[in-house]
Amino acid sequence: MRSATLGQLTVSAQGLGCMGMSEFYGPGDWDESIATVRHALDNGVSFLDTADVYGQGHNEVLVGRAIAGRRDEVQLATKFGIDRSAGDHRRVLRGERDYVKRSCEASLLRLGVDVIDLYYVHRPPQDVEIEETVQAMAELKAEGKIRQLGLSEVDASLLRRAHEVHPIAAVQSEYSLWTRDLESEVAPAMRELGVGLVAYSPLGRGFLTGTVDLKSLAGTDFRNRNPRFQSEAAAANAAIVEAVATIAEARDLAPAQIALAWVFAQADRLGVTVTSIPGTKRIKWLDQNIAAMDVTLTDAELATLDPLAAKVVGARY
Structure with missing residues:
Protein backbone atom coordinates (compact mmCIF):
# COMPACT_ATOMS: atom_id res chain seq x y z
CA MET A 1 0.00 0.00 0.00
CA ARG A 2 1.35 3.41 -0.98
CA SER A 3 1.18 6.27 1.47
CA ALA A 4 0.09 9.87 0.99
CA THR A 5 0.45 13.05 3.00
CA PHE A 24 -27.76 4.49 3.48
CA TYR A 25 -26.82 1.36 1.49
CA GLY A 26 -29.24 -1.18 2.86
CA ASP A 42 -4.10 -6.31 8.02
CA ASN A 43 -3.55 -5.32 4.39
CA GLY A 44 -2.22 -1.81 4.85
CA VAL A 45 -5.46 0.15 4.46
CA SER A 46 -5.10 2.25 7.58
CA PHE A 47 -7.03 5.44 6.69
CA LEU A 48 -10.57 4.94 8.02
CA ASP A 49 -13.39 7.38 7.34
CA THR A 50 -16.54 7.76 9.41
CA ALA A 51 -18.83 10.54 10.73
CA ASP A 52 -21.05 11.20 13.71
CA VAL A 53 -24.11 11.31 11.45
CA TYR A 54 -23.69 7.82 9.98
CA GLY A 55 -26.26 5.73 11.76
CA GLN A 56 -26.64 8.54 14.30
CA GLY A 57 -23.39 7.57 16.00
CA HIS A 58 -23.58 3.83 15.25
CA ASN A 59 -20.76 3.96 12.72
CA GLU A 60 -18.32 5.64 15.07
CA VAL A 61 -19.05 3.02 17.72
CA LEU A 62 -18.54 0.25 15.14
CA VAL A 63 -15.23 1.67 13.93
CA GLY A 64 -14.10 2.20 17.51
CA ARG A 65 -14.79 -1.44 18.36
CA ALA A 66 -13.02 -2.61 15.19
CA ILE A 67 -9.80 -0.73 15.95
CA ALA A 68 -9.71 -1.51 19.66
CA GLY A 69 -6.17 -2.55 20.53
CA ARG A 70 -4.86 -1.37 17.15
CA ARG A 71 -5.12 2.41 17.46
CA ASP A 72 -1.47 2.95 16.50
CA GLU A 73 -2.11 1.31 13.11
CA VAL A 74 -4.91 3.70 12.16
CA GLN A 75 -5.31 7.17 10.73
CA LEU A 76 -8.81 7.99 11.90
CA ALA A 77 -11.04 10.55 10.19
CA THR A 78 -14.49 11.60 11.29
CA LYS A 79 -16.85 14.51 10.69
CA PHE A 80 -19.36 16.76 12.42
CA GLY A 81 -21.91 19.34 11.39
CA ILE A 82 -25.01 17.57 10.07
CA ASP A 83 -27.59 17.72 12.85
CA ARG A 84 -30.42 15.24 12.21
CA SER A 85 -31.83 15.35 15.73
CA ALA A 86 -35.10 16.90 14.52
CA GLY A 87 -35.46 14.42 11.66
CA ASP A 88 -33.95 14.16 8.20
CA HIS A 89 -36.40 16.62 6.67
CA ARG A 90 -35.40 19.28 9.20
CA ARG A 91 -31.70 18.64 9.45
CA VAL A 92 -29.45 21.62 10.05
CA LEU A 93 -25.83 22.21 9.04
CA ARG A 94 -24.21 23.52 12.20
CA GLY A 95 -20.83 24.96 13.05
CA GLU A 96 -21.17 27.16 16.13
CA ARG A 97 -18.26 26.94 18.54
CA ASP A 98 -19.99 25.12 21.40
CA TYR A 99 -21.56 22.61 19.02
CA VAL A 100 -18.17 21.84 17.47
CA LYS A 101 -16.67 21.23 20.91
CA ARG A 102 -19.56 19.00 22.05
CA SER A 103 -19.50 17.05 18.79
CA CYS A 104 -15.81 16.31 19.13
CA GLU A 105 -16.15 15.11 22.72
CA ALA A 106 -19.04 12.83 21.72
CA SER A 107 -17.08 11.39 18.79
CA LEU A 108 -14.04 10.71 20.95
CA LEU A 109 -16.27 8.83 23.38
CA ARG A 110 -17.99 6.74 20.72
CA LEU A 111 -14.71 5.94 18.97
CA GLY A 112 -12.98 5.12 22.23
CA VAL A 113 -9.91 7.20 21.39
CA ASP A 114 -8.07 10.19 22.85
CA VAL A 115 -7.44 12.02 19.58
CA ILE A 116 -8.93 12.18 16.08
CA ASP A 117 -6.33 12.30 13.32
CA LEU A 118 -8.41 14.23 10.78
CA TYR A 119 -11.56 16.12 11.80
CA TYR A 120 -13.83 17.47 9.08
CA VAL A 121 -16.64 19.96 8.85
CA HIS A 122 -19.11 17.68 7.07
CA ARG A 123 -20.81 20.51 5.17
CA PRO A 124 -20.45 24.32 5.28
CA PRO A 125 -22.42 25.57 8.30
CA GLN A 126 -25.69 27.43 7.89
CA ASP A 127 -25.79 29.03 11.33
CA VAL A 128 -22.40 30.76 11.57
CA GLU A 129 -19.57 31.89 9.34
CA ILE A 130 -16.92 29.30 8.50
CA GLU A 131 -14.33 31.29 10.47
CA GLU A 132 -16.07 30.54 13.79
CA THR A 133 -16.21 26.85 13.00
CA VAL A 134 -12.57 26.58 11.99
CA GLN A 135 -11.45 28.60 15.00
CA ALA A 136 -13.23 26.10 17.25
CA MET A 137 -11.46 23.27 15.42
CA ALA A 138 -8.15 25.04 15.87
CA GLU A 139 -8.83 25.19 19.61
CA LEU A 140 -9.51 21.44 19.62
CA LYS A 141 -6.16 20.91 17.94
CA ALA A 142 -4.42 23.08 20.52
CA GLU A 143 -6.10 20.95 23.21
CA GLY A 144 -4.67 17.78 21.62
CA LYS A 145 -8.06 16.35 20.68
CA ILE A 146 -7.57 16.48 16.92
CA ARG A 147 -4.45 16.46 14.79
CA GLN A 148 -5.46 17.90 11.41
CA LEU A 149 -8.38 19.97 10.11
CA GLY A 150 -10.47 19.10 7.07
CA LEU A 151 -13.43 20.42 5.13
CA SER A 152 -15.98 18.47 3.13
CA GLU A 153 -17.83 19.70 0.04
CA VAL A 154 -16.72 23.33 0.12
CA ASP A 155 -16.19 25.81 -2.66
CA ALA A 156 -12.93 27.64 -3.34
CA SER A 157 -13.95 30.79 -1.48
CA LEU A 158 -14.84 28.95 1.72
CA LEU A 159 -11.64 26.94 1.52
CA ARG A 160 -9.55 30.09 1.31
CA ARG A 161 -11.42 31.74 4.18
CA ALA A 162 -11.04 28.67 6.36
CA HIS A 163 -7.35 28.34 5.52
CA GLU A 164 -6.73 31.89 6.70
CA VAL A 165 -7.94 30.90 10.18
CA HIS A 166 -5.95 27.64 10.31
CA PRO A 167 -4.19 25.52 7.67
CA ILE A 168 -6.52 22.93 6.16
CA ALA A 169 -4.99 19.50 5.54
CA ALA A 170 -7.65 17.99 3.28
CA VAL A 171 -10.84 18.59 1.39
CA GLN A 172 -13.15 15.62 1.07
CA SER A 173 -15.31 15.77 -2.03
CA GLU A 174 -17.14 13.39 -4.27
CA TYR A 175 -14.79 12.69 -7.16
CA SER A 176 -14.90 9.99 -9.79
CA LEU A 177 -15.19 9.32 -13.50
CA TRP A 178 -18.71 10.71 -13.42
CA THR A 179 -18.31 13.50 -10.84
CA ARG A 180 -15.62 16.08 -11.53
CA ASP A 181 -17.21 19.29 -10.22
CA LEU A 182 -14.22 20.29 -8.10
CA GLU A 183 -11.80 20.52 -11.01
CA SER A 184 -12.75 24.00 -12.23
CA MET A 190 -6.29 23.34 -3.12
CA ARG A 191 -3.15 23.33 -5.24
CA GLU A 192 -2.39 26.92 -4.27
CA LEU A 193 -2.81 26.21 -0.55
CA GLY A 194 -1.22 22.75 -0.46
CA VAL A 195 -4.45 20.99 0.51
CA GLY A 196 -4.91 17.29 -0.29
CA LEU A 197 -7.97 15.65 -1.83
CA VAL A 198 -9.85 12.79 -0.21
CA ALA A 199 -12.13 11.43 -2.92
CA TYR A 200 -15.34 9.85 -1.66
CA SER A 201 -17.69 7.76 -3.80
CA PRO A 202 -14.87 7.10 -6.30
CA LEU A 203 -16.97 4.23 -7.66
CA GLY A 204 -20.00 6.42 -8.32
CA ARG A 205 -21.90 4.93 -5.35
CA GLY A 206 -21.30 1.55 -6.90
CA PHE A 207 -22.75 2.39 -10.30
CA LEU A 208 -19.36 2.35 -12.04
CA THR A 209 -18.69 -1.20 -10.86
CA GLY A 210 -21.44 -2.57 -13.08
CA THR A 211 -22.56 -4.83 -10.23
CA VAL A 212 -25.52 -2.83 -8.87
CA ASP A 213 -28.93 -4.38 -9.56
CA LEU A 214 -31.21 -1.36 -9.32
CA LYS A 215 -34.32 -3.52 -9.01
CA SER A 216 -33.05 -5.33 -5.93
CA LEU A 217 -31.87 -2.38 -3.85
CA ALA A 218 -33.15 -2.48 -0.27
CA GLY A 219 -35.94 -0.07 0.51
CA THR A 220 -33.64 1.86 2.85
CA ASP A 221 -30.95 2.28 0.16
CA PHE A 222 -30.72 5.98 -0.62
CA ARG A 223 -29.83 5.24 -4.25
CA ASN A 224 -33.53 4.54 -4.78
CA ARG A 225 -33.93 8.34 -4.62
CA ASN A 226 -30.68 9.35 -6.28
CA PRO A 227 -31.33 11.08 -9.64
CA ARG A 228 -28.57 9.22 -11.49
CA PHE A 229 -30.04 5.86 -10.50
CA GLN A 230 -33.57 6.57 -11.72
CA SER A 231 -34.81 4.54 -14.68
CA GLU A 232 -34.22 6.87 -17.64
CA ALA A 233 -31.04 8.37 -16.19
CA ALA A 234 -29.70 4.95 -15.24
CA ALA A 235 -30.33 3.65 -18.75
CA ALA A 236 -28.41 6.58 -20.23
CA ASN A 237 -25.60 6.27 -17.69
CA ALA A 238 -25.20 2.59 -18.52
CA ALA A 239 -23.12 3.71 -21.50
CA ILE A 240 -20.51 5.03 -19.08
CA VAL A 241 -20.38 1.70 -17.28
CA GLU A 242 -20.02 -0.10 -20.60
CA ALA A 243 -17.03 2.06 -21.55
CA VAL A 244 -15.34 1.28 -18.23
CA ALA A 245 -16.21 -2.41 -18.53
CA THR A 246 -14.72 -2.61 -22.01
CA ILE A 247 -11.35 -1.40 -20.76
CA ALA A 248 -11.58 -3.68 -17.72
CA GLU A 249 -12.33 -6.74 -19.82
CA ALA A 250 -9.37 -6.06 -22.10
CA ARG A 251 -7.11 -5.88 -19.04
CA ASP A 252 -8.73 -8.84 -17.25
CA LEU A 253 -9.62 -6.50 -14.39
CA ALA A 254 -12.82 -5.49 -12.63
CA PRO A 255 -14.52 -2.22 -13.69
CA ALA A 256 -14.11 -0.98 -10.13
CA GLN A 257 -10.35 -1.26 -10.47
CA ILE A 258 -10.35 0.81 -13.63
CA ALA A 259 -12.51 3.48 -11.97
CA LEU A 260 -10.22 3.66 -8.94
CA ALA A 261 -7.08 3.71 -11.08
CA TRP A 262 -8.53 6.69 -12.96
CA VAL A 263 -8.97 8.64 -9.72
CA PHE A 264 -5.37 8.08 -8.68
CA ALA A 265 -4.15 8.98 -12.17
CA GLN A 266 -5.50 12.53 -11.72
CA ALA A 267 -2.98 13.59 -9.07
CA ASP A 268 -0.43 15.03 -11.49
CA ARG A 269 -3.05 16.80 -13.57
CA LEU A 270 -4.76 18.33 -10.54
CA GLY A 271 -1.46 19.09 -8.84
CA VAL A 272 -2.69 17.88 -5.44
CA THR A 273 -2.25 14.80 -3.29
CA VAL A 274 -5.08 12.40 -4.13
CA THR A 275 -6.35 9.78 -1.72
CA SER A 276 -9.47 7.69 -2.11
CA ILE A 277 -11.92 6.13 0.34
CA PRO A 278 -14.07 3.60 -1.53
CA GLY A 279 -16.69 2.26 0.81
CA THR A 280 -17.52 -1.38 1.30
CA LYS A 281 -18.74 -3.65 4.05
CA ARG A 282 -17.43 -6.87 2.53
CA ILE A 283 -13.90 -8.29 2.44
CA LYS A 284 -14.33 -9.52 -1.14
CA TRP A 285 -14.79 -6.01 -2.51
CA LEU A 286 -12.15 -4.58 -0.21
CA ASP A 287 -9.55 -6.93 -1.66
CA GLN A 288 -10.60 -6.00 -5.18
CA ASN A 289 -10.25 -2.31 -4.37
CA ILE A 290 -6.82 -2.78 -2.82
CA ALA A 291 -5.62 -4.55 -5.98
CA ALA A 292 -6.52 -1.43 -7.98
CA MET A 293 -3.48 0.27 -6.46
CA ASP A 294 -1.31 -1.80 -8.80
CA VAL A 295 -3.17 -0.69 -11.94
CA THR A 296 -1.65 1.97 -14.21
CA LEU A 297 -3.81 3.20 -17.07
CA THR A 298 -2.36 3.90 -20.50
CA ASP A 299 -2.70 7.24 -22.28
CA ALA A 300 -5.17 5.64 -24.69
CA GLU A 301 -7.31 4.33 -21.83
CA LEU A 302 -7.29 7.71 -20.11
CA ALA A 303 -8.31 9.36 -23.38
CA THR A 304 -11.33 7.05 -23.50
CA LEU A 305 -12.28 7.59 -19.87
CA ASP A 306 -11.74 11.33 -19.52
CA PRO A 307 -14.77 12.48 -21.60
CA LEU A 308 -17.26 10.24 -19.81
CA ALA A 309 -18.24 12.74 -17.12
CA ALA A 310 -19.72 15.02 -19.78
CA LYS A 311 -22.20 12.27 -20.67
CA VAL A 312 -23.70 11.81 -17.20
CA VAL A 313 -27.47 12.19 -16.88
CA GLY A 314 -28.89 13.32 -13.52
CA ALA A 315 -27.72 15.40 -10.57
CA ARG A 316 -25.47 13.72 -8.02
CA TYR A 317 -27.94 14.38 -5.17
Whole structure:
Protein backbone atom coordinates (compact mmCIF):
# COMPACT_ATOMS: atom_id res chain seq x y z
CA MET A 1 0.00 0.00 0.00
CA ARG A 2 1.35 3.41 -0.98
CA SER A 3 1.18 6.27 1.47
CA ALA A 4 0.09 9.87 0.99
CA THR A 5 0.45 13.05 3.00
CA LEU A 6 -2.45 15.24 4.08
CA GLY A 7 -1.06 18.24 5.91
CA GLN A 8 1.22 16.68 8.52
CA LEU A 9 -0.66 13.39 8.48
CA THR A 10 0.63 10.36 6.57
CA VAL A 11 -2.17 8.01 5.50
CA SER A 12 -2.62 4.98 3.28
CA ALA A 13 -3.27 6.33 -0.22
CA GLN A 14 -6.40 4.23 -0.37
CA GLY A 15 -8.60 4.29 2.68
CA LEU A 16 -11.87 2.67 3.67
CA GLY A 17 -15.18 4.52 3.74
CA CYS A 18 -17.23 2.99 6.56
CA MET A 19 -20.57 4.79 6.13
CA GLY A 20 -22.38 1.93 4.39
CA MET A 21 -21.70 -0.37 7.31
CA SER A 22 -24.32 1.55 9.29
CA GLU A 23 -26.71 3.33 6.94
CA PHE A 24 -27.76 4.49 3.48
CA TYR A 25 -26.82 1.36 1.49
CA GLY A 26 -29.24 -1.18 2.86
CA PRO A 27 -28.87 -3.37 5.96
CA GLY A 28 -25.48 -3.87 7.49
CA ASP A 29 -23.90 -6.72 9.42
CA TRP A 30 -21.97 -5.78 12.55
CA ASP A 31 -19.69 -8.81 12.63
CA GLU A 32 -18.93 -8.72 8.90
CA SER A 33 -18.21 -5.01 9.07
CA ILE A 34 -15.84 -5.44 12.01
CA ALA A 35 -14.05 -8.20 10.10
CA THR A 36 -13.78 -5.97 7.03
CA VAL A 37 -12.21 -3.10 8.97
CA ARG A 38 -9.70 -5.44 10.58
CA HIS A 39 -8.92 -7.07 7.23
CA ALA A 40 -8.25 -3.58 5.86
CA LEU A 41 -5.72 -2.93 8.63
CA ASP A 42 -4.10 -6.31 8.02
CA ASN A 43 -3.55 -5.32 4.39
CA GLY A 44 -2.22 -1.81 4.85
CA VAL A 45 -5.46 0.15 4.46
CA SER A 46 -5.10 2.25 7.58
CA PHE A 47 -7.03 5.44 6.69
CA LEU A 48 -10.57 4.94 8.02
CA ASP A 49 -13.39 7.38 7.34
CA THR A 50 -16.54 7.76 9.41
CA ALA A 51 -18.83 10.54 10.73
CA ASP A 52 -21.05 11.20 13.71
CA VAL A 53 -24.11 11.31 11.45
CA TYR A 54 -23.69 7.82 9.98
CA GLY A 55 -26.26 5.73 11.76
CA GLN A 56 -26.64 8.54 14.30
CA GLY A 57 -23.39 7.57 16.00
CA HIS A 58 -23.58 3.83 15.25
CA ASN A 59 -20.76 3.96 12.72
CA GLU A 60 -18.32 5.64 15.07
CA VAL A 61 -19.05 3.02 17.72
CA LEU A 62 -18.54 0.25 15.14
CA VAL A 63 -15.23 1.67 13.93
CA GLY A 64 -14.10 2.20 17.51
CA ARG A 65 -14.79 -1.44 18.36
CA ALA A 66 -13.02 -2.61 15.19
CA ILE A 67 -9.80 -0.73 15.95
CA ALA A 68 -9.71 -1.51 19.66
CA GLY A 69 -6.17 -2.55 20.53
CA ARG A 70 -4.86 -1.37 17.15
CA ARG A 71 -5.12 2.41 17.46
CA ASP A 72 -1.47 2.95 16.50
CA GLU A 73 -2.11 1.31 13.11
CA VAL A 74 -4.91 3.70 12.16
CA GLN A 75 -5.31 7.17 10.73
CA LEU A 76 -8.81 7.99 11.90
CA ALA A 77 -11.04 10.55 10.19
CA THR A 78 -14.49 11.60 11.29
CA LYS A 79 -16.85 14.51 10.69
CA PHE A 80 -19.36 16.76 12.42
CA GLY A 81 -21.91 19.34 11.39
CA ILE A 82 -25.01 17.57 10.07
CA ASP A 83 -27.59 17.72 12.85
CA ARG A 84 -30.42 15.24 12.21
CA SER A 85 -31.83 15.35 15.73
CA ALA A 86 -35.10 16.90 14.52
CA GLY A 87 -35.46 14.42 11.66
CA ASP A 88 -33.95 14.16 8.20
CA HIS A 89 -36.40 16.62 6.67
CA ARG A 90 -35.40 19.28 9.20
CA ARG A 91 -31.70 18.64 9.45
CA VAL A 92 -29.45 21.62 10.05
CA LEU A 93 -25.83 22.21 9.04
CA ARG A 94 -24.21 23.52 12.20
CA GLY A 95 -20.83 24.96 13.05
CA GLU A 96 -21.17 27.16 16.13
CA ARG A 97 -18.26 26.94 18.54
CA ASP A 98 -19.99 25.12 21.40
CA TYR A 99 -21.56 22.61 19.02
CA VAL A 100 -18.17 21.84 17.47
CA LYS A 101 -16.67 21.23 20.91
CA ARG A 102 -19.56 19.00 22.05
CA SER A 103 -19.50 17.05 18.79
CA CYS A 104 -15.81 16.31 19.13
CA GLU A 105 -16.15 15.11 22.72
CA ALA A 106 -19.04 12.83 21.72
CA SER A 107 -17.08 11.39 18.79
CA LEU A 108 -14.04 10.71 20.95
CA LEU A 109 -16.27 8.83 23.38
CA ARG A 110 -17.99 6.74 20.72
CA LEU A 111 -14.71 5.94 18.97
CA GLY A 112 -12.98 5.12 22.23
CA VAL A 113 -9.91 7.20 21.39
CA ASP A 114 -8.07 10.19 22.85
CA VAL A 115 -7.44 12.02 19.58
CA ILE A 116 -8.93 12.18 16.08
CA ASP A 117 -6.33 12.30 13.32
CA LEU A 118 -8.41 14.23 10.78
CA TYR A 119 -11.56 16.12 11.80
CA TYR A 120 -13.83 17.47 9.08
CA VAL A 121 -16.64 19.96 8.85
CA HIS A 122 -19.11 17.68 7.07
CA ARG A 123 -20.81 20.51 5.17
CA PRO A 124 -20.45 24.32 5.28
CA PRO A 125 -22.42 25.57 8.30
CA GLN A 126 -25.69 27.43 7.89
CA ASP A 127 -25.79 29.03 11.33
CA VAL A 128 -22.40 30.76 11.57
CA GLU A 129 -19.57 31.89 9.34
CA ILE A 130 -16.92 29.30 8.50
CA GLU A 131 -14.33 31.29 10.47
CA GLU A 132 -16.07 30.54 13.79
CA THR A 133 -16.21 26.85 13.00
CA VAL A 134 -12.57 26.58 11.99
CA GLN A 135 -11.45 28.60 15.00
CA ALA A 136 -13.23 26.10 17.25
CA MET A 137 -11.46 23.27 15.42
CA ALA A 138 -8.15 25.04 15.87
CA GLU A 139 -8.83 25.19 19.61
CA LEU A 140 -9.51 21.44 19.62
CA LYS A 141 -6.16 20.91 17.94
CA ALA A 142 -4.42 23.08 20.52
CA GLU A 143 -6.10 20.95 23.21
CA GLY A 144 -4.67 17.78 21.62
CA LYS A 145 -8.06 16.35 20.68
CA ILE A 146 -7.57 16.48 16.92
CA ARG A 147 -4.45 16.46 14.79
CA GLN A 148 -5.46 17.90 11.41
CA LEU A 149 -8.38 19.97 10.11
CA GLY A 150 -10.47 19.10 7.07
CA LEU A 151 -13.43 20.42 5.13
CA SER A 152 -15.98 18.47 3.13
CA GLU A 153 -17.83 19.70 0.04
CA VAL A 154 -16.72 23.33 0.12
CA ASP A 155 -16.19 25.81 -2.66
CA ALA A 156 -12.93 27.64 -3.34
CA SER A 157 -13.95 30.79 -1.48
CA LEU A 158 -14.84 28.95 1.72
CA LEU A 159 -11.64 26.94 1.52
CA ARG A 160 -9.55 30.09 1.31
CA ARG A 161 -11.42 31.74 4.18
CA ALA A 162 -11.04 28.67 6.36
CA HIS A 163 -7.35 28.34 5.52
CA GLU A 164 -6.73 31.89 6.70
CA VAL A 165 -7.94 30.90 10.18
CA HIS A 166 -5.95 27.64 10.31
CA PRO A 167 -4.19 25.52 7.67
CA ILE A 168 -6.52 22.93 6.16
CA ALA A 169 -4.99 19.50 5.54
CA ALA A 170 -7.65 17.99 3.28
CA VAL A 171 -10.84 18.59 1.39
CA GLN A 172 -13.15 15.62 1.07
CA SER A 173 -15.31 15.77 -2.03
CA GLU A 174 -17.14 13.39 -4.27
CA TYR A 175 -14.79 12.69 -7.16
CA SER A 176 -14.90 9.99 -9.79
CA LEU A 177 -15.19 9.32 -13.50
CA TRP A 178 -18.71 10.71 -13.42
CA THR A 179 -18.31 13.50 -10.84
CA ARG A 180 -15.62 16.08 -11.53
CA ASP A 181 -17.21 19.29 -10.22
CA LEU A 182 -14.22 20.29 -8.10
CA GLU A 183 -11.80 20.52 -11.01
CA SER A 184 -12.75 24.00 -12.23
CA GLU A 185 -12.38 26.10 -9.07
CA VAL A 186 -11.78 24.05 -5.93
CA ALA A 187 -8.79 22.03 -7.17
CA PRO A 188 -6.81 25.16 -8.18
CA ALA A 189 -7.38 26.61 -4.70
CA MET A 190 -6.29 23.34 -3.12
CA ARG A 191 -3.15 23.33 -5.24
CA GLU A 192 -2.39 26.92 -4.27
CA LEU A 193 -2.81 26.21 -0.55
CA GLY A 194 -1.22 22.75 -0.46
CA VAL A 195 -4.45 20.99 0.51
CA GLY A 196 -4.91 17.29 -0.29
CA LEU A 197 -7.97 15.65 -1.83
CA VAL A 198 -9.85 12.79 -0.21
CA ALA A 199 -12.13 11.43 -2.92
CA TYR A 200 -15.34 9.85 -1.66
CA SER A 201 -17.69 7.76 -3.80
CA PRO A 202 -14.87 7.10 -6.30
CA LEU A 203 -16.97 4.23 -7.66
CA GLY A 204 -20.00 6.42 -8.32
CA ARG A 205 -21.90 4.93 -5.35
CA GLY A 206 -21.30 1.55 -6.90
CA PHE A 207 -22.75 2.39 -10.30
CA LEU A 208 -19.36 2.35 -12.04
CA THR A 209 -18.69 -1.20 -10.86
CA GLY A 210 -21.44 -2.57 -13.08
CA THR A 211 -22.56 -4.83 -10.23
CA VAL A 212 -25.52 -2.83 -8.87
CA ASP A 213 -28.93 -4.38 -9.56
CA LEU A 214 -31.21 -1.36 -9.32
CA LYS A 215 -34.32 -3.52 -9.01
CA SER A 216 -33.05 -5.33 -5.93
CA LEU A 217 -31.87 -2.38 -3.85
CA ALA A 218 -33.15 -2.48 -0.27
CA GLY A 219 -35.94 -0.07 0.51
CA THR A 220 -33.64 1.86 2.85
CA ASP A 221 -30.95 2.28 0.16
CA PHE A 222 -30.72 5.98 -0.62
CA ARG A 223 -29.83 5.24 -4.25
CA ASN A 224 -33.53 4.54 -4.78
CA ARG A 225 -33.93 8.34 -4.62
CA ASN A 226 -30.68 9.35 -6.28
CA PRO A 227 -31.33 11.08 -9.64
CA ARG A 228 -28.57 9.22 -11.49
CA PHE A 229 -30.04 5.86 -10.50
CA GLN A 230 -33.57 6.57 -11.72
CA SER A 231 -34.81 4.54 -14.68
CA GLU A 232 -34.22 6.87 -17.64
CA ALA A 233 -31.04 8.37 -16.19
CA ALA A 234 -29.70 4.95 -15.24
CA ALA A 235 -30.33 3.65 -18.75
CA ALA A 236 -28.41 6.58 -20.23
CA ASN A 237 -25.60 6.27 -17.69
CA ALA A 238 -25.20 2.59 -18.52
CA ALA A 239 -23.12 3.71 -21.50
CA ILE A 240 -20.51 5.03 -19.08
CA VAL A 241 -20.38 1.70 -17.28
CA GLU A 242 -20.02 -0.10 -20.60
CA ALA A 243 -17.03 2.06 -21.55
CA VAL A 244 -15.34 1.28 -18.23
CA ALA A 245 -16.21 -2.41 -18.53
CA THR A 246 -14.72 -2.61 -22.01
CA ILE A 247 -11.35 -1.40 -20.76
CA ALA A 248 -11.58 -3.68 -17.72
CA GLU A 249 -12.33 -6.74 -19.82
CA ALA A 250 -9.37 -6.06 -22.10
CA ARG A 251 -7.11 -5.88 -19.04
CA ASP A 252 -8.73 -8.84 -17.25
CA LEU A 253 -9.62 -6.50 -14.39
CA ALA A 254 -12.82 -5.49 -12.63
CA PRO A 255 -14.52 -2.22 -13.69
CA ALA A 256 -14.11 -0.98 -10.13
CA GLN A 257 -10.35 -1.26 -10.47
CA ILE A 258 -10.35 0.81 -13.63
CA ALA A 259 -12.51 3.48 -11.97
CA LEU A 260 -10.22 3.66 -8.94
CA ALA A 261 -7.08 3.71 -11.08
CA TRP A 262 -8.53 6.69 -12.96
CA VAL A 263 -8.97 8.64 -9.72
CA PHE A 264 -5.37 8.08 -8.68
CA ALA A 265 -4.15 8.98 -12.17
CA GLN A 266 -5.50 12.53 -11.72
CA ALA A 267 -2.98 13.59 -9.07
CA ASP A 268 -0.43 15.03 -11.49
CA ARG A 269 -3.05 16.80 -13.57
CA LEU A 270 -4.76 18.33 -10.54
CA GLY A 271 -1.46 19.09 -8.84
CA VAL A 272 -2.69 17.88 -5.44
CA THR A 273 -2.25 14.80 -3.29
CA VAL A 274 -5.08 12.40 -4.13
CA THR A 275 -6.35 9.78 -1.72
CA SER A 276 -9.47 7.69 -2.11
CA ILE A 277 -11.92 6.13 0.34
CA PRO A 278 -14.07 3.60 -1.53
CA GLY A 279 -16.69 2.26 0.81
CA THR A 280 -17.52 -1.38 1.30
CA LYS A 281 -18.74 -3.65 4.05
CA ARG A 282 -17.43 -6.87 2.53
CA ILE A 283 -13.90 -8.29 2.44
CA LYS A 284 -14.33 -9.52 -1.14
CA TRP A 285 -14.79 -6.01 -2.51
CA LEU A 286 -12.15 -4.58 -0.21
CA ASP A 287 -9.55 -6.93 -1.66
CA GLN A 288 -10.60 -6.00 -5.18
CA ASN A 289 -10.25 -2.31 -4.37
CA ILE A 290 -6.82 -2.78 -2.82
CA ALA A 291 -5.62 -4.55 -5.98
CA ALA A 292 -6.52 -1.43 -7.98
CA MET A 293 -3.48 0.27 -6.46
CA ASP A 294 -1.31 -1.80 -8.80
CA VAL A 295 -3.17 -0.69 -11.94
CA THR A 296 -1.65 1.97 -14.21
CA LEU A 297 -3.81 3.20 -17.07
CA THR A 298 -2.36 3.90 -20.50
CA ASP A 299 -2.70 7.24 -22.28
CA ALA A 300 -5.17 5.64 -24.69
CA GLU A 301 -7.31 4.33 -21.83
CA LEU A 302 -7.29 7.71 -20.11
CA ALA A 303 -8.31 9.36 -23.38
CA THR A 304 -11.33 7.05 -23.50
CA LEU A 305 -12.28 7.59 -19.87
CA ASP A 306 -11.74 11.33 -19.52
CA PRO A 307 -14.77 12.48 -21.60
CA LEU A 308 -17.26 10.24 -19.81
CA ALA A 309 -18.24 12.74 -17.12
CA ALA A 310 -19.72 15.02 -19.78
CA LYS A 311 -22.20 12.27 -20.67
CA VAL A 312 -23.70 11.81 -17.20
CA VAL A 313 -27.47 12.19 -16.88
CA GLY A 314 -28.89 13.32 -13.52
CA ALA A 315 -27.72 15.40 -10.57
CA ARG A 316 -25.47 13.72 -8.02
CA TYR A 317 -27.94 14.38 -5.17
